[in-house]
Amino acid sequence: MATRAEIIEAAWEQVRASGLAALSLRDLARSVGMQPPSLYSYFDSKNDIYDAMYAQGAQQFLDEQRAATVATDDPLTALKAITHFFVEFCAADVARYQLLFQRTIPGFEPSPASFKISQDSLAELATLLARCGVSDPAMVDLCTAIGTGLADQQLSNDPGGDRWIRLIDDAVEMFYAHITSKVDKPKRRRRAR
Amino acid sequence: MATRAEIIEAAWEQVRASGLAALSLRDLARSVGMQPPSLYSYFDSKNDIYDAMYAQGAQQFLDEQRAATVATDDPLTALKAITHFFVEFCAADVARYQLLFQRTIPGFEPSPASFKISQDSLAELATLLARCGVSDPAMVDLCTAIGTGLADQQLSNDPGGDRWIRLIDDAVEMFYAHITSKVDKPKRRRRAR
DNA sequence: GTCTATATTTGGATAGAC
């Protein structure tokens, strides 16, 4: 009766309710009307379930990132769209955020196949940013830090709210002013390390 | 033989090695040469140990934040010092960062007494920022997001390195330019929500 | 594919002697 997809969906519900690390095969089996051992017909291990969840989340990220790309020639508008997507994607699901972007499950790491999806997303993000004039690797790093910081604070200190989400536009304008001012005044370069 | 402080230190070592969520009372007891039940002479429960660790970490944060405060009249210099402290404090210990600033342990939350230490730190941080000209609550939030983002990316993607740490000065300059430009051009205000 | 039954480990926590 329960398909693999249904099990994964039930697993998401469980971790959203109890915390990512609290996934239990017993509870999971029961929630789909199975006995615990039956899960092993679908997954090799508990980490295999985490891996399937990871792959699904990474794919959602990739799909939604593509969908969020706006057709505009204005770099600032495009940057805002990307950042809105990123922060709101993260803020929408703590458990998913922890699974995809942090290392909170001792012993779990995504399989190469699942990890590749994430890497593809990152590559596309780099392309999008480059199209907005963000090509300097350091500025890409700074940009991702801003997005991550907004998402992280939103999740940690105002879950379900919008206290940091509503700062997105302002933050992107700040960042954009920063990178454009650098182009205008290349003399502000500093010593290499 | 083992004092409460020694147990907590051993607990830190364990979580640094195995992950915050992987703290085990058995292993902990063995690492200090005790039998597991003996721990209950010092702590009421496992979460009580997490709470003691939380309190210690929060106190370290408070102490180091005070020590990191520089005597200067230049707001930019002061802001850089604060941000350096914050990011480097976080980057120095993933487990501590997760315990203090994230909710990765299902079922654990700090006791009121421990949490108060964190709130005191936050209050002092707000004072420090205000002294740098960052008094608008939204700008305080943006500032903490930048610090958190740098720390988070550093920990997630370059643990032990300095890929985001070396962006701190640049990020603070960006932020400082942003808030000062706002003061200069108050017309850039936008509609309220 | 799903079940029952079970193995095995580990977990946190308690009782009570010393």
Add this chain to the structure above:
DNA sequence: GTCTATCCAAATATAGAC
């Protein structure tokens, strides 16, 4: 305060019947 002994619950995982 520390120990031994034990409890109880939960965990993941396997074997084998159906």
